Amino acid sequence: MKTQKSTVLAILTGLIFLVLLCMPRSSALAAEPYKIGCIFSVTGPASFLGDPEKKSAIMLADQINKKGGINGHPIELVIYDTEGDPTKAVLNINKLIFHDKVLAVIGPSRTPTTLAVIPIAQRAQIPLISCAAGIKITQPVKKWIFKTAQTDALAVAKIYSYIKEQNIKKIAIITVANAFGESGKEQLIKQAPKFGIEVVAQESFGPKDTDMTPQLTKIRATPAQAVVCWGTNPGPAVVAKNMKQLDMKIPLFQSHGVASPKFIELAGDAANGIILPTGKILVAKDIPDSDPQKSVLLKYIKDYESRYKTNVSGFGGYAYDGLNLLAIALEKAGADKAKIRDELEKIKGYKGVSGVFNFSPSEHNGLTMDAFVLVKIVNGKWQIIK
Amino acid sequence: MDLAAQTLQFLFSGITNGAIYGLIALGFTIIYNATEVINFAQGELVMLGGMIMIALSKGTNLPLPAGFVISVSIVSIVGASFERFTIRPLKNPTQIGIIIITIGVSILLKGVAMFIWGKETLSSRPFSHSPPIHVGSATLDPQSLWILGITFGILLLLQLFYQKTITGKAMRACAFNKRAAGLVGIPTQKMILLSFVLSAAMGAAAGVAITPITMCSYDMGTILGLKGFCAVVLGGLGSTIGSVVGGFILGIVESLGAGLISSSLRDAIAFVLLLGMLFVRPQGIFGIKEVKKI
Numbered sequence: 108m109k110t111q112k113s114t115v116l117a118i119l120t121g122l123i124f125l126v127l128l129c130m131p132r133s134s135a136l137a138a139e140p141y142k143i144g145c146i147f148s149v150t151g152p153a154s155f156l157g158d159p160e161k162k163s164a165i166m167l168a169d170q171i172n173k174k175g176g177i178n179g180h181p182i183e184l185v186i187y188d189t190e191g192d193p194t195k196a197v198l199n200i201n202k203l204i205f206h207d208k209v210l211a212v213i214g215p216s217r218t219p220t221t222l223a224v225i226p227i228a229q230r231a232q233i234p235l236i237s238c239a240a241g242i243k244i245t246q247p248v249k250k251w252i253f254k255t256a257q258t259d260a261l262a263v264a265k266i267y268s269y270i271k272e273q274n275i276k277k278i279a280i281i282t283v284a285n286a287f288g289e290s291g292k293e294q295l296i297k298q299a300p301k302f303g304i305e306v307v308a309q310e311s312f313g314p315k316d317t318d319m320t321p322q323l324t325k326i327r328a329t330p331a332q333a334v335v336c337w338g339t340n341p342g343p344a345v346v347a348k349n350m351k352q353l354d355m356k357i358p359l360f361q362s363h364g365v366a367s368p369k370f371i372e373l374a375g376d377a378a379n380g381i382i383l384p385t386g387k388i389l390v391a392k393d394i395p396d397s398d399p400q401k402s403v404l405l406k407y408i409k410d411y412e413s414r415y416k417t418n419v420s421g422f423g424g425y426a427y428d429g430l431n432l433l434a435i436a437l438e439k440a441g442a443d444k445a446k447i448r449d450e451l452e453k454i455k456g457y458k459g460v461s462g463v464f465n466f467s468p469s470e471h472n473g474l475t476m477d478a479f480v481l482v483k484i485v486n487g488k489w490q491i492i493k
Numbered sequence: 494m495d496l497a498a499q500t501l502q503f504l505f506s507g508i509t510n511g512a513i514y515g516l517i518a519l520g521f522t523i524i525y526n527a528t529e530v531i532n533f534a535q536g537e538l539v540m541l542g543g544m545i546m547i548a549l550s551k552g553t554n555l556p557l558p559a560g561f562v563i564s565v566s567i568v569s570i571v572g573a574s575f576e577r578f579t580i581r582p583l584k585n586p587t588q589i590g591i592i593i594i595t596i597g598v599s600i601l602l603k604g605v606a607m608f609i610w611g612k613e614t615l616s617s618r619p620f621s622h623s624p625p626i627h628v629g630s631a632t633l634d635p636q637s638l639w640i641l642g643i644t645f646g647i648l649l650l651l652q653l654f655y656q657k658t659i660t661g662k663a664m665r666a667c668a669f670n671k672r673a674a675g676l677v678g679i680p681t682q683k684m685i686l687l688s689f690v691l692s693a694a695m696g697a698a699a700g701v702a703i704t705p706i707t708m709c710s711y712d713m714g715t716i717l718g719l720k721g722f723c724a725v726v727l728g729g730l731g732s733t734i735g736s737v738v739g740g741f742i743l744g745i746v747e748s749l750g751a752g753l754i755s756s757s758l759r760d761a762i763a764f765v766l767l768l769g770m771l772f773v774r775p776q777g778i779f780g781i782k783e784v785k786k787i
Contacts, residue, residue, distance in 0.1 A: 369614075
């Protein structure tokens, strides 16, 4: 009796499994799905990047699939979490390439994780679209590597072109002592002569420092006509507060690293008058209608906020653009990695969330400094000035 | 601006930071004076004070003194439960055992704070809305005066407590020799509990006072605790005046070093000072050389 029962059970479960296995297969048999791998830092210290990236990618894939996919092929995302750790990123990309056999990879979210997976993607000859900002990812150009996030170099150029217009010749820089600040410092010093600007003081601060008055006092004693601060919260807010405290009247420029409402909250009144570059998403409603990105931005914000019931962040767009670019390439190339890469490189004038992309064999980021707008904080609100 | 005026500004900045370090150092001293151990969760108690104050003032129009009192009371309760549930149940309380427990508690408090308030930095409003005070060409933040006032107020009260009251004297006896103190009728366990409550209250007061300047995040306690510990060692373990003086020395040296030498060496200067002190005069400036009879 007992054995009979279990045999029946086993057969039943087997049947259920068979049905479950067959169901999606039979409906997808018409066209094999395009498998795309995603590696984002969904959890861990950089979750503020990876989480909106993951959400944006899933949202876009659903939208594409609802419209019937790409040439009839639905998109299938395989998403792994790096936790912001380069070692995990390497494990993830190997899994994507050799186990999941994806056609292309979007991510990772951070510069260190991206730099770790580049050699693997190059060796496996698979197109990779990184969501990280570091300039080293696409300079020098690597055959299989693209990226969608704006680089520091563009932000520096944006600030410097404005400083030059204001006829400011001497500036002081104060940067945070971590990878973001160091990279910014490098660009600030490298690009200064090109704009006829002299850096008369270089100061730095620790990521957790709470008092920058000594550094600013030193800057006050120099002939600097403006201060450029490069860091992520909370340091730059302290710099802003300390400058008010020291009664320094020269203009303060900040990096895109603090382009979030959080900065205004932290710096309070001291935030007023600060000028900084930001991606257009922060001020999407205020950019002129003639801006090519306006409709893309508004659609993305509306879709994201209605689906996830949370405010859009400036970072999910990197993955959104990445998947959109990939969809364009897939449409022309089909399931062939080398052809996808070639088509990616040919994309011109694609209007994305982070800017207008123009790829070429010598340019795999494809953005110019027009991807940024300069905003001034007036009464705790962003105001576009350029 | 000439060097003299710059140096004045560095001094002001150093004095502000020094008062912050001194205030935290006092918290270390109280527990040390009752138990002869260093409470490595002191920085987290400071963070809790600041966080609770911010949480209280957010959205409500709670007057500042009320917020101050509520925040200090809540953290005092945390301090009491800290002693009652983690230190007292120890069967054989060794110094090293207790120190490791305090490290554990610091990690726990940090985790809880991260869970409640998230990883973002929060800011709070200054006590008084007045413009910076000008002294010559240097400026001073009014909040610094509040911090200085609170530090000296607490220092004065503590001195009176330890020198003039029976409870204060009993507390010191407890640290000196717990068993002998017990034999002459001092309720040693109560004294230790009291020391944790006092030190937590002081940490909370420090947290409330400094967050308008330093801002507050769940992990701010670690570095504050380290700097406070540095001040204690400089001034001499167990000396209330010593910890405040140590705080000021540390703050001023740091700020002068950052201003006159290099801002990237700021933390290094502090810890070189600490190491130097440990080599040259391990008992600190105000510490008394330990004499042990065998």
